[in-house]
Amino acid sequence: MTAKFNFRQSLALLFFLSLNITLFAQSADYTISGKVIDNDLEVPLEYATVSITDVNDPSKVTGGVTDIDGNFAIEVAKGTYNIEVEFISYESKIFKNRTVNSDLNLGTIALGVSSASLDEVVVRAETTQVDVRLDKKIYNIGKDLTTAGGTVSDALNNVPSVSVDVEGGISLRGNENVRILINGKPSAMAGFGSTDVLSQLPADAIERVEVITSPSARYDAEGTAGILNIILRKDKTLGFNGSLTLTGGDPANAGASANINYRTEKFNLFNTTGYRYRESPGNGYNETEYFEEREIPLLEDINYDRNIEDRDMDRENKGFNTNLGLEYYINDQSSITGSIFYRNGDDEDLTTNINDYFLNGEERLGTTRTELETEEDESYQFAVNYINKFNDEGHQLTADFQYDIDNEEQAAFINELVDNNNTGRDEINVPREETNTLEEQREYLLQADYVLPLGENSQFEAGYRGNFENTVTDYELRQENDNGVLAINENQTNIFDYTENVQALYTQYGSKFGDFSFLLGLRLENTNLKGNIDSELTEAELREEFGFQINTDFDNNYLGLFPTVNIIYELGEQENITLGYNRRINRPRGWFINPFPSRNSRTNIFQGNPNLQPAFSNAFDLGYLKRWEKLTLTSSVYFQRETDAFQRVQDNITISGPNNTEVEVIRTLPINLGTNDRIGAEFGLLYNPADWLRLNGSFNFFQFNIDGEYEGQSYSQENNSWFGRFSSKVSLPLGIEWQTNAFYMGPSDEIQGQRDGMLSIDLALSKDIFNDNATISANVSDLLNSRKRQGTTTTDMFTQYSEFQWRQRQINVSLIYRFNQQKNQQRRENRDMNDDDMEGDF
Numbered sequence: 001m002t003a004k005f006n007f008r009q010s011l012a013l014l015f016f017l018s019l020n021i022t023l024f025a026q027s028a029d030y031t032i033s034g035k036v037i038d039n040d041l042e043v044p045l046e047y048a049t050v051s052i053t054d055v056n057d058p059s060k061v062t063g064g065v066t067d068i069d070g071n072f073a074i075e076v077a078k079g080t081y082n083i084e085v086e087f088i089s090y091e092s093k094i095f096k097n098r099t100v101n102s103d104l105n106l107g108t109i110a111l112g113v114s115s116a117s118l119d120e121v122v123v124r125a126e127t128t129q130v131d132v133r134l135d136k137k138i139y140n141i142g143k144d145l146t147t148a149g150g151t152v153s154d155a156l157n158n159v160p161s162v163s164v165d166v167e168g169g170i171s172l173r174g175n176e177n178v179r180i181l182i183n184g185k186p187s188a189m190a191g192f193g194s195t196d197v198l199s200q201l202p203a204d205a206i207e208r209v210e211v212i213t214s215p216s217a218r219y220d221a222e223g224t225a226g227i228l229n230i231i232l233r234k235d236k237t238l239g240f241n242g243s244l245t246l247t248g249g250d251p252a253n254a255g256a257s258a259n260i261n262y263r264t265e266k267f268n269l270f271n272t273t274g275y276r277y278r279e280s281p282g283n284g285y286n287e288t289e290y291f292e293e294r295e296i297p298l299l300e301d302i303n304y305d306r307n308i309e310d311r312d313m314d315r316e317n318k319g320f321n322t323n324l325g326l327e328y329y330i331n332d333q334s335s336i337t338g339s340i341f342y343r344n345g346d347d348e349d350l351t352t353n354i355n356d357y358f359l360n361g362e363e364r365l366g367t368t369r370t371e372l373e374t375e376e377d378e379s380y381q382f383a384v385n386y387i388n389k390f391n392d393e394g395h396q397l398t399a400d401f402q403y404d405i406d407n408e409e410q411a412a413f414i415n416e417l418v419d420n421n422n423t424g425r426d427e428i429n430v431p432r433e434e435t436n437t438l439e440e441q442r443e444y445l446l447q448a449d450y451v452l453p454l455g456e457n458s459q460f461e462a463g464y465r466g467n468f469e470n471t472v473t474d475y476e477l478r479q480e481n482d483n484g485v486l487a488i489n490e491n492q493t494n495i496f497d498y499t500e501n502v503q504a505l506y507t508q509y510g511s512k513f514g515d516f517s518f519l520l521g522l523r524l525e526n527t528n529l530k531g532n533i534d535s536e537l538t539e540a541e542l543r544e545e546f547g548f549q550i551n552t553d554f555d556n557n558y559l560g561l562f563p564t565v566n567i568i569y570e571l572g573e574q575e576n577i578t579l580g581y582n583r584r585i586n587r588p589r590g591w592f593i594n595p596f597p598s599r600n601s602r603t604n605i606f607q608g609n610p611n612l613q614p615a616f617s618n619a620f621d622l623g624y625l626k627r628w629e630k631l632t633l634t635s636s637v638y639f640q641r642e643t644d645a646f647q648r649v650q651d652n653i654t655i656s657g658p659n660n661t662e663v664e665v666i667r668t669l670p671i672n673l674g675t676n677d678r679i680g681a682e683f684g685l686l687y688n689p690a691d692w693l694r695l696n697g698s699f700n701f702f703q704f705n706i707d708g709e710y711e712g713q714s715y716s717q718e719n720n721s722w723f724g725r726f727s728s729k730v731s732l733p734l735g736i737e738w739q740t741n742a743f744y745m746g747p748s749d750e751i752q753g754q755r756d757g758m759l760s761i762d763l764a765l766s767k768d769i770f771n772d773n774a775t776i777s778a779n780v781s782d783l784l785n786s787r788k789r790q791g792t793t794t795t796d797m798f799t800q801y802s803e804f805q806w807r808q809r810q811i812n813v814s815l816i817y818r819f820n821q822q823k824n825q826q827r828r829e830n831r832d833m834n835d836d837d838m839e840g841d842f
Helices: 002-025 153-155 539-546 827-837
Strands: 031-036 049-054 062-065 071-076 079-086 093-100 103-109 128-132 137-141 162-164 170-172 180-183 207-212 225-230 237-248 251-262 267-279 282-295 303-329 334-359 363-387 396-421 433-454 458-480 486-488 495-512 516-535 553-572 575-586 605-606 615-627 632-642 646-654 661-673 675-690 693-707 717-732 736-745 748-752 753-755 758-771 774-781 789-794 798-807 810-819
Touching: 031 049, 031 079, 049 071, 079 103, 170 180, 170 225, 180 539, 282 661, 303 363, 334 396, 363 615, 539 646
Parallel strands: 031 103, 180 225, 605 661
Antiparallel strands: 031 071, 049 062, 049 079, 079 093, 128 137, 137 207, 162 170, 207 225, 237 251, 237 810, 251 267, 267 303, 282 303, 282 798, 303 334, 334 363, 363 396, 396 433, 433 458, 458 486, 458 495, 495 516, 516 553, 553 575, 575 615, 615 632, 632 675, 646 661, 675 693, 693 717, 717 736, 717 748, 736 758, 748 753, 753 789, 758 774, 774 810, 789 798
8 A cells, every 4th residue: 555655645746846846946057867667578667756855955855757758857956865766566766865966867767566556455476466456356367378269258267256157158156147348338349248259259358357246336236246347458558569369279269369559659559350260069968857748849649758858069150350449649638549349250050959759768759950050240339438637646537438239140940850750650740940030239328437536545436327228139930831831930920129228327435544445335327128029919919828927018117226335444564354335236138038939949948028127136245355475365255135036947838839739848937036145255365385386276155045936836945056266387397387277166056956066177388489479378178078067957847957068178279479569568557457447546
């Protein structure tokens, strides 16, 4: 904390110095000059403070700051002076009792990074750097070898508190309702809330990940688990620099990405462009036993009581993305930034599903079902940011405008052939199906934030955010009729027009007195959810078809207050305690509301629920951090109560098939289910026992206590689960680095069954070449090929065992080449991070 307040004092000192410069200038005869640079990077330090104190009269103080090249020149009178050179987060240098009777050139002054931090405790390690603040933990993505050539999703899976499941779903402390932001805002880069896009962006595009478990009032109240804010790289070094990354792997994985930056005194031009081709084979297995006989879907009078589905998935993903931006420095205090983001995806997935139907232990029918699904997706994002810094003490105003467009077209072609026929029928024909989905999304974002420091230790902030989003989904299902013609299923075909508008005003105040710092905030947020269902069916027919009341034209408004409290108490320079409270909302969105089912298979569907109400949560978080010379401990305990919590239940329903037939399927349906109390604890250790060995581990235990019922059936339960991760990095001879990451998700009881534990191990090797201008690395993801979701579901009508593996073991080789760029830029990036952060440092 000393560094922070020394810096603020230096700003106050500059103001005082300006009042004294006139006095010195009246008798100035000589010049004290020099140049200030970073000791390790050997780059100039702009705005370093130089203060000059008269030894014989300490009340006489003058000074100045360095220019963009790190140079300074200060006029003084003849005399003897103490000269001090300071820069935020760096160790100061003092030149005592320097006699000036002629011009004095101090030469090049190299400053090293201070071991003290701003107002937070910083843990430095090559794989991950932890920056602990009042409302968040910041993980700077360092030289993580296991994600070289990987994606943003791969990088997130190595962040403590975060886990990414086998389908790419992201959860925070075991809670899937986490809000994903890019550079502090909802973004087309994050797929309008979907996590699919994160598996297409390269991991090396990330500068840092902010894990915000107790979000301040400045953030959107969405996400009961909290927020993951992904900050992308934007270099601020003068001149032209960048990097090129090439990746190849097995199963087929090829990619190339380039990150370039050109900065002058007036503008900063930056671009990140990447292309990826990936084949991702996966597999699934379902074995379902029914307590009563039932008809095979779409085949009347053929009964069964057991079904085995063995599924193989061959996915081919091609994607291109580019982000081009220009920051123009209007003057020393203000700048405007414009950027354009474009993403194109072209995917083709072939799923082969072998179905075997049994009755009383004997096979009745065997079929092979193939589903070819194609998807073309285009996203655009246009963004403008304006910032005006009224002074160097944090008084500033920012304004943002962002417009996102996403157009997506999906088509599926489903065909099923009979392999084994023991039914006694001469010929069995399973009707073909085709689906076509067109989805158009538009989103506008307007945001303004004002920050006003109040004295040295306090800060006031206020702002507005408006998010306006519209999604139109046009879904068509065609099924083969008795004449062999693909005819539209009018009961399932529909257009769903969905609008979500969220507007918010917020204010917050932070201050520090002694060892206490606090940040208090209040957010007023209005949510307007509107939906219109265009279908051949009336509301009464929809109710009969889907089994619950459906409003085909709804308009819901929710107004809420969301207070936040964050407190930190410094027990010592390397030790602190934090306490946070926040209220959050989980809004029902998109596919969770659309009542028309998605067809995962003939026997399993997912159906949205337009009657979902928002869930609200109140959460408390108590954290402790302690750092020793080679060991750092981070820990916290937390509690959250969520009302009207979302849960997914499975039941057995009948839906309309072709030719006016009825088909029995297992439906997964999201519902509001009472309360969900979550309590947990997490611990993290970073241990660097030697220069050649770095160890990093974390453990997260959580308990869910769900209380509620649906349609007269109780789903109350208590569920314990945990996950842990371990990482080691070893420096071998010849400059080779070896890293091992292990992750284990403990077993869990679900509301209708249980999920088994899951283990995943990653290995990587790397070496710097070409005078450290390039790095070559090889890694294997999921070494044991064990990253599979396995579990059992039991209801009144069936019991089902399932396995699912989204992606098999992956081996990658990656080459990163840097030009006009130091290998270790982390220290400068850390300094820039504090300039970019708008939260305040309380």
